[in-house]
Structure formats: C-alpha cells, structure tokens
Amino acid sequence: MDDLVVVGAGPYGLSIAAHAAAAGLRVRVLGRPMASWRDHMPEGMYLKSEPWSSNLSAPGGRHTLADYCAGRGVRAEHGGPLPIGTFSAYGLWFAGRAAPEVEEVTVTELTPQGGGFRIRTAQGPPLFARTVALAVGVMPFVNFPAVLRDLPAAHYSHSSGHRDLTRFAGREVAVLGAGQAALETAALLAEAGARPCLVARRPRLNWNTVPQPLERSPLRALRDPHSGLGTGWRSWVWSELPWAVRRLPAATRERIAATALGPAGAWWLRDRFEQRVPVLLGRHLHRAVAVGDHTRLELTSATGESVVLDTSHVISATGFAPDLRRLELLDVGLRTALRTVGGGGTPELSAGFESSWPGLFFAGLLTAPSFGPSMRFVHGAGFTAGRLVKGVLGRLGARGRLPGSAPGDRLDRAAAGHPEA
Incomplete structure (x- = not known):
C-alpha cells in the first residue's frame, strides 16, 4: 500500500509529489502532466501571471521557471508575458526532475477501504493508499450559463475546450465573459480570421495596469508591495497569508473566494483586443435558441433594452464553479459525508489541507473557500505543497508513523486533529 497517491499532475499535483518524495514517502502520481495547459488552452495564449510568481514548488526552491528558461535561452522577465507553451514545457521538465x-x-x-483508500483507474487494476491528495485542477468544474444547456452540443462550447481556434475562421463567434480567458480568446479568434463579438454583463471591461518595476523606492514599495497575485496590500494578503484567510468566518471566506481578484484583462492584451473585437457590455443573456445551424442570443440591458445576436457558435468563457458534487470520481457516500465550507459545496479543510474524512486531502481550486484566492493560481502551489505533505505525515503518524520519518511539528498535530494546534 502506498503512503500517498496524488490524483492530478498539474502544478499542484506535481509540487505535492515533489515534497512528498523528498520527505521519504512512498508516493504515486496519477494523471496527464500539465493536462489543462497542454490540452485546454489555445495556441498563442500567454501566461498572465509574472514568471517569478509562476514556479512549481520543490523543497529548497529548486527547479524554478527561471532555471528552466535560463537553460534554454528563453527570456522570463518581470513585465514580459510568457507563452503558455513555454510554461507547459517547464511543467514537464519539472516533472522529470523533481517528482x-x-x-x-x-x-x-x-x-x-480498510483505513485507507481504493483508487480505480480506467487502465488497470485498483491501487491502494493510506492517504490521497486530490489535485484535480479546474476541468471537472467547467461552468456554463444555464440558458445554454438546452442548446445542441455543437452550438456552444467552453473556452477551455479549444486547442486550435482556426476552425472558426470566417465564422461569427459570440464570446461570453469579461475575464482574461474571454478577452484573450476573442482576440485570438479575430487573429485567426473569425468574427468574434464579446458579450458581458459588466458595464465596462477592467484592464490590469503595466506592472511597476521590481526595484522601486522604499516608500513606493511600502505603499504598493509586489506579491504573487499582483501589486497592493490586498493582493499581498491573499498571496502571502492564506493561513490567515482560513481563520476567518466561513461566510467571509466564501465571499473573498468569489469576489477577490475579479475579471480583468492583462495590460499587454488591450491593444490587440480593442483594435479587432466589438463588444456588447452591460447585457444579460436570458435566452438562447438554435435556429438551423446558428444560435440566436436574446440579450437585455439594465434598462430593459433588448438586443438579438445571431451567431454561428457561442464560446462561454465563464470560468469554473468548484463543487464537490461535480467530482464524480469520489464515492457518493464519501462525498456526502464531507463537511463543507458554509453553505457551499467545497470541503472544509484543516491547516494541513486535510478534509473531515481522515487521510483525504485537497489542493487547488476546491480549496479557495478555505485558504483564499491564491488557490486559484499557480502561485498557491508553493503554499500548498509543503503544508499538505506535513499534513500527510501527521495523518500517517496518527496511524503509526512510518519507519525513518521525522517527528511531527505543530502543523502535523493540527492535521492529525490534535486540539493544541
């Protein structure tokens, strides 16, 4: 029986595995490495986060994105967008060295099963583990507006469902949303020869400003500190103090996870977008009807004005809605037994990312209502990996510590359920 099975091989899963292996655990990693980045983002996309805040996590800070880029003559500089393809390749490089x-x-x-877990796969016999870390990424939680769901499947799709947008060349495409995924998808569609139109409920689009230099005067740095999630004290708190977010009331944490760092476009995308993409802002989609091979969208404004938009396809760039009920790989009895955050559908977690079911740990998007918005970004993997592995060590210690493993610390005791933590 393995000590830990990590389900998912994206930035969180690979980081957890790197820390677990370094701790001497018998760990296995299941999944397609960097699948979301390799399979669910169109050619031509760029990383929105700064390169220095997009590292996967290994003990000692090894195997950084800068290390990978420097060895290949690739520029990874503050204020310079990095291609998604480069980041995907970095993740595969990290997987080959650290995990x-x-x-x-x-x-x-x-x-x-039997104080641990049975893991079934589509490709072979079941596996058995003492503990499991679910780092399943965002794809199980793809979110669509309800009004689209009655359309024929060929009429609409999610922004994460496209690797190649050239198939839409010469066609009208309505893109729903106001965040980076919507804005960059629309720009890429236009550049691929399509005729996109952006539709958003928001009355205006928000654009991030050009990042401030890393080297600044002490006063400027104090007023607007840099962080892995942007500039300013609020972003710094979400980035650097996830443990403090966890101590807030559940309703507050849910609100922060839902509203902090809202939809906005990267500064480097603005000119590309505004020169080529028409927009319909302040419009609510209340009906979508298939008309032959086209889709008719009925939109209303806040003042009740109606607009009808006919399009050949709808791409919904409306994000992801984390909810345990959509995690179909979880046994139903186990899923329904988990304590959740407030009135939501995400797991309540210990300081070591352990759920209310002993030995079951979570990482990534599902943990945002527990630890804050940092968990929606690659940057959160650095906070998560070390603490989660300490939580695993604490849980294994509670069941009988592994030979040769180190004594637990205060966080170990918290993950094992000891009240003094």
Whole structure:
C-alpha cells in the first residue's frame, strides 16, 4: 500500500509529489502532466501571471521557471508575458526532475477501504493508499450559463475546450465573459480570421495596469508591495497569508473566494483586443435558441433594452464553479459525508489541507473557500505543497508513523486533529 497517491499532475499535483518524495514517502502520481495547459488552452495564449510568481514548488526552491528558461535561452522577465507553451514545457521538465514518474492513467473512482483508500483507474487494476491528495485542477468544474444547456452540443462550447481556434475562421463567434480567458480568446479568434463579438454583463471591461518595476523606492514599495497575485496590500494578503484567510468566518471566506481578484484583462492584451473585437457590455443573456445551424442570443440591458445576436457558435468563457458534487470520481457516500465550507459545496479543510474524512486531502481550486484566492493560481502551489505533505505525515503518524520519518511539528498535530494546534 502506498503512503500517498496524488490524483492530478498539474502544478499542484506535481509540487505535492515533489515534497512528498523528498520527505521519504512512498508516493504515486496519477494523471496527464500539465493536462489543462497542454490540452485546454489555445495556441498563442500567454501566461498572465509574472514568471517569478509562476514556479512549481520543490523543497529548497529548486527547479524554478527561471532555471528552466535560463537553460534554454528563453527570456522570463518581470513585465514580459510568457507563452503558455513555454510554461507547459517547464511543467514537464519539472516533472522529470523533481517528482516521481507520473502514471498517465484516468482515475474513475476513489473509495474508502480498510483505513485507507481504493483508487480505480480506467487502465488497470485498483491501487491502494493510506492517504490521497486530490489535485484535480479546474476541468471537472467547467461552468456554463444555464440558458445554454438546452442548446445542441455543437452550438456552444467552453473556452477551455479549444486547442486550435482556426476552425472558426470566417465564422461569427459570440464570446461570453469579461475575464482574461474571454478577452484573450476573442482576440485570438479575430487573429485567426473569425468574427468574434464579446458579450458581458459588466458595464465596462477592467484592464490590469503595466506592472511597476521590481526595484522601486522604499516608500513606493511600502505603499504598493509586489506579491504573487499582483501589486497592493490586498493582493499581498491573499498571496502571502492564506493561513490567515482560513481563520476567518466561513461566510467571509466564501465571499473573498468569489469576489477577490475579479475579471480583468492583462495590460499587454488591450491593444490587440480593442483594435479587432466589438463588444456588447452591460447585457444579460436570458435566452438562447438554435435556429438551423446558428444560435440566436436574446440579450437585455439594465434598462430593459433588448438586443438579438445571431451567431454561428457561442464560446462561454465563464470560468469554473468548484463543487464537490461535480467530482464524480469520489464515492457518493464519501462525498456526502464531507463537511463543507458554509453553505457551499467545497470541503472544509484543516491547516494541513486535510478534509473531515481522515487521510483525504485537497489542493487547488476546491480549496479557495478555505485558504483564499491564491488557490486559484499557480502561485498557491508553493503554499500548498509543503503544508499538505506535513499534513500527510501527521495523518500517517496518527496511524503509526512510518519507519525513518521525522517527528511531527505543530502543523502535523493540527492535521492529525490534535486540539493544541
């Protein structure tokens, strides 16, 4: 039986595996490495976060994005957007150096068994583990406006469903949303020869400003500190103090996770977008009807004005809605037994990212209502990986510590459920 099975091989899963292997745990990683980045983002996209805040996490700060880029003559500089393809390649490079070999299998079921867990996959016999870390990324939580769901499948799609946008050349495409995914998808569509139109409920688009230099006067740095999630004290808190967010009341944490760092476009995208993409802002989509091979969108404004938009396809760039009920690989009994944050559908977690079911840990998007908006970004992997592995060590210690493993610390005791933490 393995000590830890990590389900998911994106930035969070690979970072957790790197820390677990360094701690001497018997760990396996299941999934397609960097799948979301390799398979669900169109050619031509760029990383929105700064390169220095987009590192996967290994003990000692090794195997950074800067290390990867420097060895290949690639520029990864503050204020310079980095291609998604470069970041994906970095993740694969990291996986080959810092983590155990990834097993490219699809996990179909996770069930409690004998004080541990049985993990079924689509490709082979079941696996058994003492503890499991679910780092499943965002794809199980793709979010669509309800009014689209009655359309024929060929009429609409999610922005994460496209690797190549050239298939839309010469066609009208309505893009729904106001965040980076919507804005960059629309710009890429225009550049691929399509005729996109952006539709958003917001009355105006928000654009990030050009980042301030890393080297600034002490007064300027104190007024607007840099952080992994942007400039300013609020972003600094979300970036650097996830442990403090966790101590807030559940309703406050849910509100922060839902509203902090709202939709905005990268500064370097603005000219490309505004020169080529028409917009319909302040419009609410209240009906979508298939008319032959086209889709008719009925939109209303805040003043009740109606607009009808006919388009050949709708791309919904409306993000992801984390909810345990959509995590179908979890055994139903296990899923329904988990304590959740407030009235939401995400797991309540210990300081070591352990759920209310002993030995079951979570990472990534599902943890944002517990630890804050940093968990929606690659930057959160640095906070998560070390603490989660300490939580695993604490749980294993509670069941009988592994030979040769180090004594637990205060965080170990918290993850194991000891009240003094």
